[in-house]
Structures are given as structure tokens and as C-alpha cells.
Amino acid sequence: MKPLKIGNLTVKVPIIQGGMGVAISLSRLASAVANEGGIGVISAVGIGMTEPDYIKNFRNANKRALRKEIKKARELSPHGVIGINLMVAVSDFDDLLKVAIEEKIDVVFISAGLPLKNPVNLPVEILEDSGVKIIPKVSSVRAANLIFNYWSNNYNRVPDGIVIEGPLSGGHQGFRKNDLINPKIKLSDLIEETVKVIKPFEEKYNKEIPVIAAGGIYTGEDIYKIMQSGAKAVKMGTRFVPTFECDADEEFKKSYISAKKEDITIIDSPVGLPARVIKNNFVNDILKGIEKPVKCPWKCLKTCNYKEVSFCIAQSLFNAAQGKMEEGFAFAGTNAYLTDKLQSVADIFDELISEYNQKKLQLRIV
Numbered sequence: 230m231k232p233l234k235i236g237n238l239t240v241k242v243p244i245i246q247g248g249m250g251v252a253i254s255l256s257r258l259a260s261a262v263a264n265e266g267g268i269g270v271i272s273a274v275g276i277g278m279t280e281p282d283y284i285k286n287f288r289n290a291n292k293r294a295l296r297k298e299i300k301k302a303r304e305l306s307p308h309g310v311i312g313i314n315l316m317v318a319v320s321d322f323d324d325l326l327k328v329a330i331e332e333k334i335d336v337v338f339i340s341a342g343l344p345l346k347n348p349v350n351l352p353v354e355i356l357e358d359s360g361v362k363i364i365p366k367v368s369s370v371r372a373a374n375l376i377f378n379y380w381s382n383n384y385n386r387v388p389d390g391i392v393i394e395g396p397l398s399g400g401h402q403g404f405r406k407n408d409l410i411n412p413k414i415k416l417s418d419l420i421e422e423t424v425k426v427i428k429p430f431e432e433k434y435n436k437e438i439p440v441i442a443a444g445g446i447y448t449g450e451d452i453y454k455i456m457q458s459g460a461k462a463v464k465m466g467t468r469f470v471p472t473f474e475c476d477a478d479e480e481f482k483k484s485y486i487s488a489k490k491e492d493i494t495i496i497d498s499p500v501g502l503p504a505r506v507i508k509n510n511f512v513n514d515i516l517k518g519i520e521k522p523v524k525c526p527w528k529c530l531k532t533c534n535y536k537e538v539s540f541c542i543a544q545s546l547f548n549a550a551q552g553k554m555e556e557g558f559a560f561a562g563t564n565a566y567l568t569d570k571l572q573s574v575a576d577i578f579d580e581l582i583s584e585y586n587q588k589k590l591q592l593r594i595v
């Protein structure tokens with residue numbers, strides 16, 4: 230696999246571990262991925278829930294926990310590339326971005342909303358001066374085009390790359406429910422079209438802008454195929470959950486190992502988007518419309534109408550991350566059922582690279 234270039238940053242192996250909240254990808258998983266030459270990503274959403282004073286002091290707890298996890302990841306992987314995932318939808322976006330810049334994070338992946346002046350205030354010049362790379366994640370060519378035009382017109386700059394996520398991924402979806410099962414929507418087409426849309430910006434700004442593919446990528450062969458459509462790297466979440474290094478509780482990982490294909494389903498998340506999860510009793514209750522008591526210590530998501538939702542998404546995800554599967558659920562991609570054992574991140578990288586090379590060789594021989 231060719232290294233991934235993001236401006237002056239070189240990533241030895243073009244595999245990015247998707248940021249997974251709440252508290253699924255923290256410093257342990259991120260540093261393990263970074264040590265294998267990929268980009269390890271700490272998820273910032275609700276990260277302060279890991280702190281004892283979260284309920285009373287949520288804003289400070291979030292900032293403190295993010296700083297702690299970035300520092301820990303740096304200690305565990307002094308030479309690796311570390312990123313954070315920051316959702317536009319979180320109420321403390323500005324605070325958390327500031328911490329990431331102060332801690333000299335390598336890359337900020339921005340998801341769950343478009344990074345435009347409204348709703349977020351992006352200190353674009355500070356980001357550029359500090360060398361922090363910004364890579365938004367979207368699910369349509371239209372959204373990619375919108376962001377790049379907006380940045381170009383308003384900031385005379387463009388993001389350092391773009392992640393395009395297709396409809397097979399774990400967690401919140403950028404598609405309407407019907408489109409999630411629409412066979413006409415293919416990640417390979419989305420990548421090809423995005424590469425075309427981004428090209429004029431590469432020429433205007435005289436820099437390479439990698440298009441990164443996400444959603445349903447599981448094997449080295451998947452990586453090889455999507456790169457033929459023009460992706461320069463892949464972002465994978467589901468594959469990295471059942472690992473020894475994943476920061477979630479063993480019960481969370483077990484839910485992946487025991488999941489069957491038919492257990493992977495879609496729910497309506499209070500965020501206002503569909504979300505892909507593994508079915509369990511809690512999910513069955515939600516699907517039946519049974520309400521779960523919501524105590525909102527603070528409005529962590531701008532898009533959540535906490536007085537009307539039937540469950541708290543942040544609390545449910547954090548309960549699951551702690552292994553309390555009766556009080557929450559696991560986000561998971563369509564391929565989560567393929568897992569039958571825990572693996573080390575190093576073994577996954579070896580497997581992915583060898584499958585990729587095998588596919589490349591096969592096609593050369595043919």
C-alpha cells in the first residue's frame with residue numbers, strides 16, 4: 230500500500246481507524262493503530278463521561294479527558310500519527326477543538342454536520358499555522374462540493390482531505406433510511422465522483438487532497454478495490470472494535486463476536502439520524518417505542534431535543550462502552566457479524582496488508 234500524504238504529513242500505512250464514541254476509541258486503540266503506521270483516532274464526543282465529575286462539571290470534564298487521552302496516546306505512540314474525531318453537533322465543539330490544537334494533534338476529523346461558519350466557528354488560520362490537518366466526513370458528493378466551495382470562497386483555503394462514508398458503516402448514517410438499503414448507492418461511485426469534484430481544488434491550491442473511503446471496508450481486498458476507484462486511504466471502525474486494544478469493555482466486544490448478520494439493524498437516533506446498531510433487549514424496546522428515562526445533565530448535542538427524546542444516546546452508548554449492555558447498545562457496521570474472535574491491532578494490520586498484496590498480485594497474474 231502506498232503511504233498516505235496529507236500535505237506535509239506522511240502516514241506510512243493508508244489505514245485510518247474511525248473515531249468511535251462514546252469512549253470506544255480512546256488512547257489505547259488510537260496508539261495501537263498509530264504504532265502500526267496508520268492514523269489512530271480518539272473520539273471526543275462525551276469523552277468527559279469517563280471523569281468522576283462529569284455530571285456537575287461536564288464542560289471541564291470533556292476538555293480535561295480529551296487532553297489526558299491525547300497526552301496518553303502520544304506517550305504510547307511517540308512517533309505515530311494521532312487524530313481526534315469531533316462532531317459538529319456537539320455543544321462544546323469550539324472548546325474541544327481548542328484543546329486539540331493546544332495539544333498539537335495531527336488531524337481533526339469533523340463529522341455529524343458540515344464545517345461551515347454557521348454552525349461552527351473554525352479558526353482556519355490558527356489551524357493552518359499550527360499545522361493541524363482538517364478532514365471532514367460526509368456521505369454525499371454534494372456535501373463535499375459544498376464544503377470545498379464554501380471554504381474556498383470564504384477562507385481562500387480548502388480542507389486537507391475528505392472522508393466519504395457510504396451506507397454500510399457503523400453508527401450514525403448520513404443517508405435517509407430508505408437509501409441505506411438502496412443497492413444503487415455504491416461507495417465506489419461516490420468515491421469516483423468525489424475525486425472528480427475535488428480535482429479543480431487540487432489544481433487551484435496546488436496540493437494533493439486525498440479522498441478517503443469509509444463504510445463497510447473490512448478486508449485487504451476491500452481496500453484494494455476501493456483504491457481502484459481513486460481512494461487514497463480507508464477509514465475503518467467496525468474492524469477495530471473486537472481487538473484487545475479497543476477501549477470498550479469486554480462485554481461490548483463480545484456483542485460483536487456473538488452477533489449474527491440479522492442482528493445488525495437500524496434505529497432512529499435522538500440526534501435526528503438513523504444509526505446502525507447490534508440488536509439486544511434495549512434496542513428491541515426502542516424499536517417497540519418503549520421510552521427510557523432521560524436525565525439530561527447538559528445538552529451535549531445541539532441537534533438533540535432532550536425534552537422529547539425516548540432515550541439518551543450519549544448515556545446509552547457510554548453504558549454499553551462500560552459493558553452495561555442491558556442499559557445501552559453497540560453501534561456497529563454491516564460487517565460486524567464477520568468477527569469470531571478478538572485480535573490484536575498488529576494482527577489486523579498484517580492481515581489487511583497481506584490480503585491487499587495478494588489481490589494486487591492476483592490481478593497482475595491475470
Ligand SMILES: Cc1cc2nc3c(=O)[nH]c(=O)nc-3n(C[C@H](O)[C@H](O)[C@H](O)COP(=O)(O)O)c2cc1C
Pocket residue numbers: 246247248249250251253272274314316340341394397398399400401443444445446464465466467468470559560561562563564
Ligand atoms: C462503535 C462505533 C462508534 C462510532 N462512533 C462514531 C462517532 O462518535 N463519531 C463519528 O463521526 N463516527 C463514529 N463512528 C463511525 C466511524 O468513525 C467510521 O466512520 C465507521 O465505523 C466506518 O465504517 P465501518 O464501521 O463499516 O468500518 C462509529 C462507528 C462505530 C462502529
